[in-house]
Amino acid sequence: MRNIKIIIEYDGKDFNGWQKQPKKLNIQGEIERAISEITGEEIELIASGRTDAGVHAIAQSANFKTNSNIPIEKIPIAINTKLKQSIRIKSAEEVDERFHSRYNCKQKTYRYIINNGKTASALYRNMEYFVPEKLDVENMKKAIKYFEGEHDFKGFKASGTSSKSSVREIYKTSIEKNEDRIIIELTGNGFLYNMVRIIVGTLVDVGLGKIKPEEIPEIINSGDRTRAGKTLPPQGLYLVKVEYK
Amino acid sequence: MRNIKIIIEYDGKDFNGWQKQPKKLNIQGEIERAISEITGEEIELIASGRTDAGVHAIAQSANFKTNSNIPIEKIPIAINTKLKQSIRIKSAEEVDERFHSRYNCKQKTYRYIINNGKTASALYRNMEYFVPEKLDVENMKKAIKYFEGEHDFKGFKASGTSSKSSVREIYKTSIEKNEDRIIIELTGNGFLYNMVRIIVGTLVDVGLGKIKPEEIPEIINSGDRTRAGKTLPPQGLYLVKVEYK
Numbered sequence: 001m002r003n004i005k006i007i008i009e010y011d012g013k014d015f016n017g018w019q020k021q022p023k024k025l026n027i028q029g030e031i032e033r034a035i036s037e038i039t040g041e042e043i044e045l046i047a048s049g050r051t052d053a054g055v056h057a058i059a060q061s062a063n064f065k066t067n068s069n070i071p072i073e074k075i076p077i078a079i080n081t082k083l084k085q086s087i088r089i090k091s092a093e094e095v096d097e098r099f100h101s102r103y104n105c106k107q108k109t110y111r112y113i114i115n116n117g118k119t120a121s122a123l124y125r126n127m128e129y130f131v132p133e134k135l136d137v138e139n140m141k142k143a144i145k146y147f148e149g150e151h152d153f154k155g156f157k158a159s160g161t162s163s164k165s166s167v168r169e170i171y172k173t174s175i176e177k178n179e180d181r182i183i184i185e186l187t188g189n190g191f192l193y194n195m196v197r198i199i200v201g202t203l204v205d206v207g208l209g210k211i212k213p214e215e216i217p218e219i220i221n222s223g224d225r226t227r228a229g230k231t232l233p234p235q236g237l238y239l240v241k242v243e244y245k
Numbered sequence: 246m247r248n249i250k251i252i253i254e255y256d257g258k259d260f261n262g263w264q265k266q267p268k269k270l271n272i273q274g275e276i277e278r279a280i281s282e283i284t285g286e287e288i289e290l291i292a293s294g295r296t297d298a299g300v301h302a303i304a305q306s307a308n309f310k311t312n313s314n315i316p317i318e319k320i321p322i323a324i325n326t327k328l329k330q331s332i333r334i335k336s337a338e339e340v341d342e343r344f345h346s347r348y349n350c351k352q353k354t355y356r357y358i359i360n361n362g363k364t365a366s367a368l369y370r371n372m373e374y375f376v377p378e379k380l381d382v383e384n385m386k387k388a389i390k391y392f393e394g395e396h397d398f399k400g401f402k403a404s405g406t407s408s409k410s411s412v413r414e415i416y417k418t419s420i421e422k423n424e425d426r427i428i429i430e431l432t433g434n435g436f437l438y439n440m441v442r443i444i445v446g447t448l449v450d451v452g453l454g455k456i457k458p459e460e461i462p463e464i465i466n467s468g469d470r471t472r473a474g475k476t477l478p479p480q481g482l483y484l485v486k487v488e489y490k
Binding site: 009010011056067076082085086087088089090091120121122123125127190204 | 254255256301303321325331332333334335336363364365366367368369372465
């Protein structure tokens with residue numbers, strides 16, 4: 001069987017997240033249906049990981065197996081004709097039959113966009129999080145550096161979620177200010193449930209002066225969810241890149 | 246009476262254009278209703294001009310008269326609480342009682358965004374126009390220069406529209422390429438109905454090689470709508486700035 005890897009952009013606003021579930025519009029289900037319509041097969045689409053309701057993807061990665069002999073370069077266009085415009089397959093490539101979008105993932109990059117202007121934006125309201133109080137970006141830049149490296153992020157995951165281990169490594173972080181927008185990026189070997197949204201929520205508390213940058217290591221080490229910031233809303237979050245070994 | 250000028254951002258996708266009309270959601274009607282709710286008065290809101298269904302505004306300008314004594318700095322927040330999030334009042338200022346948003350307008354700037362990448366965007370599908378064929382931007386840059394200056398734009402307005410005169414002056418034009426996006430801006434003393442969308446449609450024909458840049462003066466002079474390009478869809482168009490004497 002052929003193993004096809006696809007890169008997907010989607011507008012999270014229109015869906016109840018990635019994962020297939022009955023009666024709720026979801027991205028996985030929509031794409032599986034579209035591929036089934038063009039191949040005539042039942043399709044199982046494996047993504048690098050789920051994204052929550054409202055979270056966007058610039059380049060989610062997923063793979064599926066098929067016996068169809070449709071040429072690889074025709075696959076994105078063919079699938080796109082069967083999809084809503086809020087999901088677009090950007091490219092497709094043939095990969096080794098053992099390739100698995102989730103197990104083989106080496107690192108992921110997430111972006112979070114904060115609008116720190118005077119007024120919320122009408123045009124970008126579903127694509128960013130609005131903070132009217134002026135944030136101290138220099139302090140946020142100091143604070144984010146403490147998240148780099150391997151840490152137990154027990155205090156930075158949604159309560160009640162069970163993962164075997166909450167140790168993750170963050171390879172790279174960045175914060176850029178572009179006029180009113182603050183753009184935060186995190187690259188790591190994996191992220192716990194809500195972890196990016198809680199880290200950025202904590203950075204917002206730093207920007208507001210509620211937490212000092214130097215307090216971050218202690219907050220991470222405490223493993224105490226209540227000491228980290230709040231979980232920011234999903235519409236500011238983007239899965240930007242998924243990289244493989 | 247106080248005369249209040251407001252600057253408005255809106256997402257055109259959600260409305261049947263600026264102009265008030267019964268039974269169809271429109272921007273003017275929504276804002277008049279919101280202001281009436283906070284002032285208790287009947288309000289007439291005068292904009293710099295209408296925008297069509299689907300056309301966005303970064304900074305539309307409008308004014309209204311009121312006897313309310315609500316402090317000027319509170320006005321944007323007060324109106325915004327009564328509006329959908331797809332309309333935001335960005336600022337308000339007190340102006341001379343004779344100020345009129347349309348009559349006193351000196352110049353307007355419009356922007357049109359073309360996505361010239363390989364795939365349409367899921368995230369920006371309502372904020373740009375997708376052209377899959379590779380456009381020759383250098384030729385488009387040559388062509389747009391011919392639109393500068395005072396011309397009779399008879400061939401660049403929607404057929405059937407009657408304006409006293411179709412002579413307009415374009416003061417400034419620009420085309421920038423930013424990765425896959427082509428961003429076109431036009432500043433002029435006024436624009437006929439659909440004029441920007443027809444000019445950009447003609448520039449797309451230049452980019453596709455259907456029209457040579459040097460043919461533009463002849464096409465303008467002919468006054469023949471059929472020689473200009475097609476009217477591009479509204480979702481790529483933004484009213485960016487309105488300036489006054």
